Amino acid sequence: MENHQFKQYNLKPWIEGVIDNLQFKEPTPIQQKVIPAVLRGESVIGQSHTGSGKTHAFLLPLCSRLDVNKQEVQIVITSPTRELATQIHNEVKKILAFSNQEDKINAKLFIGGTDKKRMIEKLKIQPQIVVGTPGRILDLIQEGALDIYTAEGFVIDEADLMLDLGLITEIDKMLVRARESIQVLVFSATIPERLQPFLTKYLHNPSSFHIKDHFAPEKIEHRLVPLRHREPAEVILKISEVINPYLVLIFTNGKEAANKLYKQLQEKGIQAGLIHGGLQARERKRVLKEIQSLRYQYIVATDLAARGIDIKGISHVINAQMPKEEEFYIHRVGRTARAGMEGTAINLYDDSDVNLIQKLTKRGLSFTTFDIVQGEWKEIKAWNERSQRKQTGTTTDQExxxxxxxxxxxxxxxxxxxxxxxxxxxxxxxxxxxxxx
Structure with a gap:
């Protein structure tokens, strides 16, 4: 399928060499849409979930448009968390390492928790690529150490999290100092209504892409387990006795619920890791290190924290609480079944979650209802059987x-x-x- 290969985009030869080294065979759906739009200089709103190939959808065309002979800021990439910014910077470093341009292209990472004085020293020569968190980049701009007026491309990654964390105001202050014609690329799992004024202000005639076709890999099995007035920790303990996981990511809605579940699991003898936005930077770094070294088999996390980290080899996702929105469910379960692996999503649910399950079913997801009986999985009545039975009752009976x-x-x-x-x-x-x- 020649037209689906990267060759069609006429990227610079050194970028094509990078793609070969990265062993990318075919562009993902988001890459097929975004790469040509970025090369045409259009502003973009890209909606896709984790694992869709989004990072390279903007990195490859932006790097292809670099003028390696100009020693000035050309690309600014912002991310809401230090971990996410570091991951993107690592991908940039990989691209440069696979190219023959390392001596010509300078990329710098600017995040909190690092020595600002040393950063300012390094900025005597302006990097062509800037990656970092909004607070630290803005800080360096206000100090007069970093000049982004020369930048032609500006990326806002995980824009809905930027909004939730109150970082959009810092992005706003940065873009005010950028040239009016700057190409703005916004990526997000969801596009909340509250984000619209910002998008209208800075994105002129943007191309919008909402990628849905990658959201539910066939390799994910979706299981439902009714709570039936039980505590999630109690059900998770039973689940832990019947699954043989490599790594389990357990989601809650918010950090208070995460703290509570983490404590209950510890009391029940499950050694779990805990990661959420309320942890101190040093603590978060320590937990991440322990997660990467596979110290834990179970990790309790919030949506915000889980999006800010890249954990390899997740075999199971457990929703201790189901999210309120479809996109968040898709984002959560997308953490498993990556890189060709299989995965299982186990959802603890009650009546308040039925509306979400119905919506997801309409989008093509297939749920099977189970419970754990005498230490084994047992398939039970479908989650919607009661409502189906109600619908089939005769009108005479009802009257x-x-x-x-x-x-x-x-x-x-x-x-x-x-x-x-x-x-x-x-x-x-x-x-x-x-x-x-």
């Missing part, structure tokens, strides 16, 4: 039940009497209907 007078006090033989009354009414209704016909 008869509706007409039976309900008493507040339940006397002996109440149910029997109710049933008898219902049968009598049902008979009467049927006779009336027969007479009419």
């Amino acid at each position: 008869a039940w509706n007409r039976v007078r309900k008493t507040k006090k339940v006397k002996p033989g109440y149910k029997k009497k109710m049933k008898y009354e219902q049968q009598k009414l049902k008979k009467r209704i049927s006779q009336k209907q027969n007479k009419r016909s």
